Amino acid sequence: MMLVRTRASVLFYKHNTITQHSFAVTRRICCVIKVLRKEALVMVLKVFFPQCCNLAASGLLVGRWIPHHDSAVVLAVIHYPFIPSHVKRYIQQMAAQSRVDLSVLGSWSLPQDGQEGMESFLRDLSTMFPRQRWLQISRRLGHKGFTCCLLGSTWPPKERKVMLSQLHPIQNGFPQSQDDTLSELRQVFHTVSSSGPLFFLDKYDDGPLKSTHWQSEGREGSIIVEILKQASVPVCIVLSRILALWTWICSMRVFCVFPLPFLWSKLSSCVQLSYRSQHLKALSSQKTADNHMQFIRKANVFVSFLVDIGLGLFLASWLYKDNNISMIANMLVPAADHVAKELVDLLQWLMGAPAGLKMNRALDQVLGRFFLYHIHLWINYVHLLSPFMESILWYGGLSACLGLSFALSLLSDVVAFLTFHIYCFYVYGARLYCLKIYGLSSLWRLFRGKKWNVLRQRVDSCSYDLDQLFIGTLLFTILLFLLPTTALYYLVFTLLRLVIIMFQGVIHLSVDFLNSFPIFAIGLRVCRPYRLAEGVRFRVLSEEPGSALHLLMEINPMKSSAVVHTYRTPTYSCYPKDSWGALIKKLFVGELIYPWTYKSAKGHAAKAE
């Protein structure tokens, strides 16, 4: 008993696999742990008793003995007076309907004024319902504790002490999942959730039987949810038709010509659109969710979709009032001009003697003129577009109605277009620099008389011919002296590119946040914390020597951080592909960097299911 007490005061353990439905009905349970002393041998019997029945009138206990464990779950109390044959028939009916192994467990007595002689009656009941074990639980008004005793044949004591953590043992961090050896708690909850038909009868019914049970205090439900459930069926059908049409349009051959699929995969707005349409497809399918995780995920997707569209409409309303669009359009072309002018100034500075560095004049002039010509082309292109800018923005702003995340990804794409020339410069500079570094390292090995052994992946000595040596040394000298020039151009354009990547990264992160944050789960955690559980909690209610140990079992809600972590919607999130060290090494060598990569949404969805 000492052991039970120390374990029982507060107990937490983690398991997330108890079904959601069972939590809806079992908000609070009492657990009565009974210790019987028989000939100096101690055996422990656990009875799970609903809290709603604490004040029920006397009657019969109906429930289930859990096999292989010394426990019983009480599901309902059928009140006195009753006719035994009716009760037997009722129980058989319910057992057939709910496929739960129901039986009469024993008797419950809460003596109220004016009811004497119950004890003998209750004892006779055990003969009416012949069973091997017969529980007698009784309580006095005003006392907290219950008194229990067990009649019937004894069975060999299996347990001398009870470890409450053994109620749901987890080995190696994974809960057991075989059906035969379901843990005790899982069987309790499973029993309660499967015996739905038993809970239709109420103590105010006019029929021959009256009962009090788990759901006597009111069933869990709300009118809005019921209306939504009814309305969702035709809406789903309409939505799936629209989506089928959209998918058919998207898969037309004209969009699969070579450069287009590549373009679609690079534009983040297209990726976002396909991601959302996948979500809608999953939402509008007719079948209900199989398990708890899927349900929460679907609900998250739905709610975040609504929130997204709401925010997008808000943004659109701001854009279209007070002529904001033309204001933005009028700002845009001068801004592009300003950027181009700054770039030209920068290139002029590089073509001089920047920071006192020694540049090779000829190469400097060549590179500088090349990039200046590009900027000239770019400015002409922007000026060509400027009369249409306002209408483009107007139609683009309509896309905000599709959701704030779509508008943000469209913004990211627009920024990518506007800075395409910087991207081009970066690629040229990086390729030139990479080639130079590669050539230099190879020729440096030649300078020392060594060679890279590809088979052994190491540097070996090598005897070169005279002409190889000669030409190699000449090239080495040339590359070495041209290195500062190329390196400077590369540095400048890489910095510019990094700035733009940072900006795009911020936008992508916020889109990712909108996509994946589990709003529904957080709302559920705030309003109905018992629906998201992370185990059960035990509290000692009464512990008197000679009577049974009385514990209160409550559901332990998950922490908010755990909720976010578990129920995040998997997205095509962009995450950094390389670690910092690898990124710096790539920058140093001159390889092109793509710091953000997209995981494919399909791969993720497949992994999640």
Next chain:
Amino acid sequence: MATNVLLDTTITRAMGADDGPGAAVAWRKVLWERQPYPDNYVDRRFLEELRRNEGLRQYRYWAVVQEAGLVGEQLSCVAIFITLWLYMEEGLLSPETLLVISLASSLLGYGLYQALASQAQPVLQPRTRLADLQSAAIFLAFIFGFSPVLKTLTESVSTDTVYAMSAIMLLAHLVSFPYAYPSTPGCLSLNAALFASVCLASRLPGTLHTFTMLSCALMVFALWPCLLGQVKDRAPRYFAAVCAGVCAAGVGGLASRWPVGAAILALALVSVMLMCPWLLVRLQRHKDNIHGPWDEAEIREDLSRFLH
């Protein structure tokens, strides 16, 4: 238990060492048997296998001087190259003249090389004339094509840096030159010399100057050692004369433009070619190498029988 026993016997043996060696038992140089001697006992035959200065060679002065001639000769080559560069830079020598001279002398040298090579027994894979012509064509085309680029390479580098770089590279060339086998070009030495010549050549005032300078460098640093190696192998009597001639040309040429440098060169030549061999012969008597059975094994047998 075993360690305790061992400790005991060691103590008794150590205590017993003061009494002198055990009676009538010959000491053997083994440690895996218990002997009545202490572990660090040695007898009269200690170090009898020690040999001193085995295989010591006695140098003769003039032979060493002759071998050292190659080092001095290489120093003078570098000096001749620098002289040519000085002349070109000060405009005293026009590039066309130098070009003609160097082409003529390379043709001459090529003829000499072929004559010497044909004297000896034919090598397994001789280079054909065509391959030589091809190499020459590639060299010349390359230098000609790249000389505008090469000319602008060190434009923005200061003169002092260029001189310092060239000096270091020429020093590296001298240090890493394969004096034992001058025919095969050493990678680092050739590359360093070419690097230095590119640095110097880019300082000259015209593209043709650069071209000429680089062809000259090719001849002096790449082709001349091959010829010299052939001379050393096939006609050793003339080798000393060639070395002396080159040294004299080096000192004389440098003296016409840069007397201080000539003086330094003469000093260096004397010390390398005359004084260092004398030191070597003198210091041989202080040599004290010991050999014994503790040396690393050297495989002396001929393993070529495994190569078939």
